[in-house]
Amino acid sequence: MRPFAYARADDVDTAIATVLARPDGEFLAGGTTEIDLVRQDVLRPGLLVDINDLPLDRVDDLPDGGVRIGGLARMSDVAEAPGVAERFPVISEALLQGASPQLRTMASMAGNLCQRVRCGYFRDAVSPCNKRDPGSGCAAITGFHRGHAVLGTSDKCIATHPSDAAVALVALDAVVRTRGPHGERAVPIDEFFLLPGDTPEREHPLEHGELITAIDVPGAATARRSSYLKVRDRASYEFALVSVAAAMDVRYRTVADIRLALGGVATKPWRARTAERSLLGGPATREAFAEAARRELAPATPLPQNEFKVELAQRAIVRALTALADGDEEGGTR
């Protein structure tokens, strides 16, 4: 393990100032991915500033019916928070299907958004990888890429964004609140995640020393009827092959509102806007769901080993939306 300095901060401003004092300074929250990557020599911070004592772990209701999730709130606490579980079941479900109980108890929400990709070539610290070592090439494109992305890829990088929670948050138009050297700002979550393009090393617009203080989820009645479907090889403790975060409001068998996002298939948590547009105001039928899914995946750029994801994602979308629509009918609420 490469030697590094360690500091612990009691308040947000000190944490930011301490990280800013060194160009190789980084924040350390739950550490469930970061420490692994430091051990594996993938990340090489000179200073880690432990922010676990900062008062950023609350989950509070917002006046509009939304919820403000502290950047340091732990995955397990957020999943169980009443405001989240009742009003945004898709967030709870996504969290509870992620990682393992041990990891969820440790991992922070901000860290979850910032977690690094699971691409084996990124993580082995030696293979060509444009994300880890810009300009060195991408071993995955010609190598083993079964788990890699089919949407939002570039010829520089095809690594899948691994988060489940972020997929739910993207579906719900969450806002990432930060504080940094230039003050506070609020970034719509869809803009928080960057496509790899020619700069896969740049995954989000955070500046050096900029800290995620909270994630705001705006109130949305539709979200009460929402779910997270995760498809994976192993029954638990594995990243998604495909996942679907969906919220839908069906009135008179018509899609009155819909939020749809995909995980496991794209280089960022993928808001399925094409599918949403295709469905909104139209019939809530299996045919319509399938057509919307087909349109969403039409621009997919699969490789030989991950080609199955294109069809699997469509099937998963239809499964998720059909279950929500059936639930609506069975519930008799409309």
Added chain:
Amino acid sequence: MTAVIGREAVRVDGREKVTGSARYSGEIALPGLAYAEIVGALVARGRITSIDTRAAENAGGVAAVLTRRDLPAVNRVPLVPSLMGGPAPGETFFPMQDDEVHYAGQPVAIVVADSLEQARYAASLVEVSYAGAPSVTTIGQGRGDAYEPEKIFGGFMPARSRRGDARDGLASADLGVDATFRFAPNHHNALEPMTTTAVWEDDRLTLYDSCQGIKAVQLTVAALLGMSPSRIRVLTRYVGGAFGSKAMVWPHVTLAALAARHVRRPVRLTVSRAQMFTSYGHREEQEQRVRLGARRDGALTAIRHDKISVTSPFDDWAEPAFCAASQLYAAPAFEGVHRLVRGNTMTPTFTRGPGEAAGVFSLECAMDELAGRLGIDPVELRMRNLSDVDPNTGHPWSSSGFAECLRRGAERFGWDARDPRPGREREGDQLIGTGMAAAAYPVAFFMRTQRARARLYADGTAVVGTAAQEFGTGMTTVLTQVAADALGLGLDDVRLDYGDTDLPTAGSPVGSNGAMMVSAAVHYAAAAVRDRLVALAAGDPASPLHGADPAWITVDGGRMALADDPGAGESYGELMERHLMGDTEALGTWDPPPLDTPYGLLTFGAQFARVAVDADLGTVRVRHMVGAFAPGRVLNPRTARSQLMGGMLWGMSQALLEGTHMDAGLGRWANASLGDYLVPVNADAPEVDVELIEVDDDVTGPLGVKGVGEIGQVGSGAAIANAVHHATGHRVHELPITVEDLLPALEWEAGR
């Protein structure tokens, strides 16, 4: 008399393990201990042109950076399986002897430092330059150059085997099946990584090693370094899993010893999780083609079984595809051939049900297909092809129980209620299917003489010592039971001493042989002590047993008494005090029957599985497994069931999850982590029922024990694959079975 054998005794080492007081090989505290880290080659083939060690040497806490220039020449030692009781290197190649690179991960330098972290960091600073050359690492790359070796499996087995005329048998069949199966490579991934702690005192070496056979470690290091075994002592008390990966002795053990000698300090070498994929072999990538011929009534006319697989540049290794697979059924003709591709990988090695896990998988999936074609129930098809003798030799089975396993397994599973037609049962989105397969694993008498020593104290307690090993199977628990049984003592009055090469010699408990071979020696040692004291009592005028026929004296709870008059007797202690004996001890030895013993030697079983396949998404989850096994005499149903259940789950894992993927371009394993190499988690584990069927066997040793170590995995994957076929109507010919294999077969109508 309370029987100690057959009791559900709890593990003798259970408390230490669950409380954390057990000290594993990587936890032995030693003053002045240094830590070694291997630097592995990044290329799969080529030559090292330079190694720059300066940055590493200047890093904090570094004691030495060793390259091939710092290592002595090491003897070449042939690859012989550790079961044979001699030196047993995992591959005949020993690294750091020259500049050639034969596989990625091959050790090219070793860093020794004051802490593990310092060693790992300094290892990352060693700059190695290579002149790379094109590599071959997959069947696909080397198929054209495949060859038929003379022998495989460390010389254990001929590459080709036949009885009768298979070509004729296939040609004259009413019906045939021709199926090819592809198997991803597997890595064992024991939770405890390979760890060796080496300590020199003058020219004597002590090794604390995470291994499956301490004698094998002792003899292999002695042979490689040209040392006398009497100067090497190996101590191993606890091992955190092995699964065959620690059955052979891999280079890191000897490298640790050499590093310790170089720095003149105790050295601990722990292989990192990523290096666990390039440090101890693996189950090789393989393809198996099975052709069956049968008459309309289901009787097999011939079996043809071919395998092609990847081996290393140095050794002709293939796990045998058709040991048990050639013996299970009474087909008059059989022919099987192994072919090899030389690849830039380590020499493959024994892996969970070596040979049979894949070989019986292929056979049993083909049998399932045959059953479908013939319209005969799969259990019935097996019954119609049962053989009273080993079909390869014509010798009678030492014991069988195969038919009973099929019957009782089917009964417990509820097989009779099955609709044989595929794709008929549905629960919501899930397609439900059931499948079965036979299981078998050989009993092989390749071991040498086994020894144990039993010492009884005058207070009626005993210590039994043998250089055997515990790596999680429960063997030390059953050995304690066997000793207590033969001595006529309670379990708590017997302590087993093990895991030390200075104790009487026992072989590596590998290949499902541990309980059989070591328990025989322990039994004889303990029985010798008992017999001596019983004879002494019978001849002692002062004993209430004076004049009794020793054969009519039984011992229970340390008290000798007449079998037909339990009131007449005395304790060991009373007798020994009268004779001024503080203790008494005896050596027990067991020699295996000769290799040409005129019996068929197999352990039999039957496996059943129920699966649910998501009709849209293609995910497979196992809901229920039943395994019925006939392992001779069951010494401890609790540990036996635990072993068998573990094996069955490993079979599920092989069928649905496990696979190491070679990046053929880079010549490196592409998923060398436990995040990417999937093993089952608790959520994957279905309800598992294990049915134990005891059969009498007087060939396999004094206790009639066969083995439960491997057979749990054999056939369980096939039962699952057959159940997937039954659920979907689609047969997948590739392991692991994953979503993409099933999606094309799962009709998906957008408008359904």
